[in-house]
Amino acid sequence: MSRTELTVLKIGGSVITEKNGELAARTAEIDRLAGEIRMANVKSLIAVHGGGSFGHPTAQKYGIKDGLKEDSQKLGFSETHHVMTVLNGLVLDCLIWHGVPAVSVTPSSCIYTESGRIKHFDDSSVKALLKMGFIPVLYGDAVLDLKQGFTILSGDQLVSSLGTQFNAERIVVGVDVDGLYNADPKVEKAAQVFKHLTLKELRELQSKLSTPTSRDVTGGMFGKVMELLPAVEQGIPVIIVNALVPGNISQALEGKHVEGTLITKE
Amino acid sequence: MSRTELTVLKIGGSVITEKNGELAARTAEIDRLAGEIRMANVKSLIAVHGGGSFGHPTAQKYGIKDGLKEDSQKLGFSETHHVMTVLNGLVLDCLIWHGVPAVSVTPSSCIYTESGRIKHFDDSSVKALLKMGFIPVLYGDAVLDLKQGFTILSGDQLVSSLGTQFNAERIVVGVDVDGLYNADPKVEKAAQVFKHLTLKELRELQSKLSTPTSRDVTGGMFGKVMELLPAVEQGIPVIIVNALVPGNISQALEGKHVEGTLITKE
Numbered sequence: 140m141s142r143t144e145l146t147v148l149k150i151g152g153s154v155i156t157e158k159n160g161e162l163a164a165r166t167a168e169i170d171r172l173a174g175e176i177r178m179a180n181v182k183s184l185i186a187v188h189g190g191g192s193f194g195h196p197t198a199q200k201y202g203i204k205d206g207l208k209e210d211s212q213k214l215g216f217s218e219t220h221h222v223m224t225v226l227n228g229l230v231l232d233c234l235i236w237h238g239v240p241a242v243s244v245t246p247s248s249c250i251y252t253e254s255g256r257i258k259h260f261d262d263s264s265v266k267a268l269l270k271m272g273f274i275p276v277l278y279g280d281a282v283l284d285l286k287q288g289f290t291i292l293s294g295d296q297l298v299s300s301l302g303t304q305f306n307a308e309r310i311v312v313g314v315d316v317d318g319l320y321n322a323d324p325k326v327e328k329a330a331q332v333f334k335h336l337t338l339k340e341l342r343e344l345q346s347k348l349s350t351p352t353s354r355d356v357t358g359g360m361f362g363k364v365m366e367l368l369p370a371v372e373q374g375i376p377v378i379i380v381n382a383l384v385p386g387n388i389s390q391a392l393e394g395k396h397v398e399g400t401l402i403t404k405e
Numbered sequence: 406m407s408r409t410e411l412t413v414l415k416i417g418g419s420v421i422t423e424k425n426g427e428l429a430a431r432t433a434e435i436d437r438l439a440g441e442i443r444m445a446n447v448k449s450l451i452a453v454h455g456g457g458s459f460g461h462p463t464a465q466k467y468g469i470k471d472g473l474k475e476d477s478q479k480l481g482f483s484e485t486h487h488v489m490t491v492l493n494g495l496v497l498d499c500l501i502w503h504g505v506p507a508v509s510v511t512p513s514s515c516i517y518t519e520s521g522r523i524k525h526f527d528d529s530s531v532k533a534l535l536k537m538g539f540i541p542v543l544y545g546d547a548v549l550d551l552k553q554g555f556t557i558l559s560g561d562q563l564v565s566s567l568g569t570q571f572n573a574e575r576i577v578v579g580v581d582v583d584g585l586y587n588a589d590p591k592v593e594k595a596a597q598v599f600k601h602l603t604l605k606e607l608r609e610l611q612s613k614l615s616t617p618t619s620r621d622v623t624g625g626m627f628g629k630v631m632e633l634l635p636a637v638e639q640g641i642p643v644i645i646v647n648a649l650v651p652g653n654i655s656q657a658l659e660g661k662h663v664e665g666t667l668i669t670k671e
Contacts, residue, residue, distance in 0.1 A: 213506040213539065220508055221497050228494060231487050240479040242486055245511035248530050261527035264514050267549045273479065283533045 145183040145269070145307045146392060148176070149298045152191025152279065153315040154382045155230070161196050162222060164229050172313075172388055173233035176274075179392035183269055185301050186241070189294040190279045193226040194219060198281065198291050204255075206287025216289050219281040220247055227278050234276065242273045246280035246292055253285040257292065257300050265301070277301070295366035302370035310370055311391045313382025314360065318400030323358030335401045338371050364402070377402040411449040411535070411573045412658060414442070415564045418457025418545065419581040420648045421496070427462050428488060430495050438579075438654055439499035442540075445658035449535055451567050452507070455560040456545045459492040460485060464547065464557050470521075472553025482555050485547040486513055493544050500542070508539045512546035512558055519551040523558065523566050531567070543567070561632035568636040576636055577657045579648025580626065584666035589624030601667045604637055630668070643668040 150172060157163035176186070190198070198204060201215025227243050234241040249261040268275045279294035302310050322330035336344070345365065355361050360379075367377050380387045380399035391397045416438060423429035442452070456464070464470060467481025493509050500507035515527040534541045545560035568576050588596035602610070607630070614627050621627050626645075633643050646653045646665035657663045 207537070213537070214501065214504060217497075217501050217506050217508050217539070221494070221501055224490065224494055224497070224509060228487070228490055231483075231490070235480065235483050235487055238480060240483050242483050242513070243490060243511070245509070245514040247508070248511040248514035249527060251529060251533065259529060261515060261529075263517060263525060263527075264549065267517065271473070271479070271549070271554060273483070283530065283537070288537060 143183065143306055143308055145185065145305050146181050147298055147302045147305075147307045147310045148184060148186045148388070148392065149294055149310065149312045150186065150188045150382055150388075151312070151314045152189030152194065152294070154313055155188060156191030156193055156226065158192060161192055162225075163192055164226060166229060166233075168383070169230055170233045171385060172382065173230070173237045173239060175386070175389035176234065176392065177237040177239050179389040181392050184274050184392070185265065185269070185305070186274060186276045187294045187298050187301065188227070188230055188276070188278045190223055190226065193222045194279055194291070197222050203281050203289060204291040206284060207289055216281050219291075223278055223280050227276065231276060234274070240273050241276050242268050244268070244275045244277050246277055246297060247282040250292065251283045251285060252290055252292060254287065255284065255290045257296065258285055260300065260304070262304060265305075269305070293363075293366065295363045299367050299370045302367075302375050303373050306373070307370070307375050310367065310375055310377045311388070312367070312377060312379045313388050313391075314379060315381065315383055316358075316360070317381045317398060318379045319360050319364055320357055322356055325358055333400050335403070337402075338368075338404050341368070341371070341402060367402070371402055371404055374404045409449065409572050409574055411451065411571050412447050413564055413568045413571075413573045413576045414450060414452045414654070414658065415560055415576065415578045416452065416454045416648055416654075417578070417580045418455030418460065418560070420457075420579055421454060422457030422459055422492065424458060427458055428491075429458055430492060432495060432499075434649065435496055436499045437651060438648065439496070439503045439505060441652070441655035442500065442658065443503040443505050445655040447658050450540050450658070451531065451535070451571070452540060452542045453560045453564050453567065454493070454496055454542070454544045456489055456492065459488045460545055460557070463488050469547050469555060470557040472550060473555055482547050485557075489544055489546050493542065497542060500540070506539050507542050508534050510534070510541045510543050512543055512563060513548045516558065517549045517551060518556055518558060520553065521550065521556045523562065524551055526566065526570070528570060535571070559629075559632065561629045565633050565636045568633075568641050569639050572639070573636070573641050576633065576641055576643045577654070578633070578643060578645045579654050579657075580645060581647065581649050582624075582626070583647045583664060584645045585626050585630055586623055588622055591624055599666050601669070603668075604634075604670050607634070607637070607668060633668070637668055637670055640670045
């Protein structure tokens with residue numbers, strides 16, 4: 140399958156929301172990132188953002204990820220989806236204000252999962268938007284699930300699915316640290332960034348970093364990276380960069396070298 | 406096909422937004438209506454709202470209904486869809502605050518049209534939400550169109566499609582006047598409400614009221630009613646009531662008699 144000119148961009152929830160505080164958006168960061176996306180002027184782009192302090196606390200409060208167990212969770216599902224649409228609205232506000240022809244696509248309206256994994260994705264809207272030169276914007280969302288009623292679909296699973304489905308040229312992942320570290324950089328001062336990892340090296344790391352008995356020592360980043368494995372296996376390079384550093388996202392989108400972690404098949 | 410216990414509720418954009426003024430929501434009305442929906446506690450409900458001063462001025466400014474003719478319209482499409490998601494967000498805010506397990510379903514994410522008519526509707530999300538006891542909330546939206554790039558999908562076409570597809574027990578339409586009049590009640594003081602119309606009477610009216618050479622003398626309401634014809638033909642009664650009168654929507658949802666226009670097949 141030949142590569143397309145499509146880039147899939149993921150912006151982590153931790154970049155666009157305050158970690159401490161519920162429903163606290165970093166509107167200045169969102170605005171700057173919208174400007175960077177405008178500036179990069181990529182030919183074909185899908186953007187996905189995470190939930191940060193919008194999605195996570197609400198989803199956790201009602202146990203949405205583990206599915207419907209009691210009726211009282213239903214309003215929690217409504218609320219979790221709703222707060223994600225609010226965060227998405229702030230992102231779209233900034234993109235449109237910057238002149239980016241972005242159109243939000245609501246995951247829960249066209250995707251359902253089975254035991255937490257995407258089972259059905261009516262991608263006709265994403266496909267048509269891309270063809271017309273629009274930038275579809277999706278997000279981690281509370282979605283319906285065939286087995287457990289509902290669950291949380293992470294932005295990372297969505298990115299991997301979109302990347303492989305549309306055979307992207309590359310995936311750019313913007314996070315709030317400098318890449319994938321060998322330890323949690325927010326705790327370990329000596330933690331070091333992996334500059335380049337192959338699929339083989341990543342798999343070797345997997346057995347070291349995330350055995351069932353040990354917690355994810357990279358501060359949660361490794362689990363997110365593992366979601367992107369199907370895309371890497373398909374030959375799509377993944378570049379993880381610090382989206383809080385001005386210029387990083389626009390340069391990564393333009394294909395310029397940016398400090399971070401590059402993950403390739405070989 | 407036997408009737409289900411499903412009610413489809415349409416709330417006109419003129420009810421929940423100020424006509425004079427762009428992007429001006431009547432939040433007090435939205436809040437009251439959310440409370441009425443809560444109070445009615447209908448077993449199975451789909452709600453649809455119009456765009457009013459959110460959707461219409463933006464759509465008109467960029468000529469979205471007539472399709473993509475020049476590149477500059479693209480940002481207009483983005484904007485039109487975005488302002489509709491903002492209005493929908495205000496509606497969902499109120500519904501959830503009132504304890505209604507409502508979940509917004511984004512029309513443009515699961516529907517596309519051909520020459521302005523629904524061609525594809527992935528209704529798996531609406532179906533699953535209903536089955537789980539959620540209230541799916543949809544709205545008039547800027548959608549993609551196979552023939553003309555994009556267009557506006559009216560809330561009325563959506564209501565008719567949902568009503569027939571799910572074989573609703575009835576359709577309740579909330580507007581800002583007392584029903585369907587024989588003249589524009591906002592202009593003609595002597596205008597009279599039709600209390601009951603059959604399909605045959607409606608068709609007779611059609612030739613009188615909306616010949617190609619005459620404008621819609623009912624103030625635009627007749628065109629909206631004609632959108633609901635497929636549902637009426639399928640035997641689904643349509644009740645048009647004044648949603649600005651407190652109690653009307655909750656009573657109509659409960660199946661109680663409310664002054665307005667009843668349209669039935671026979």
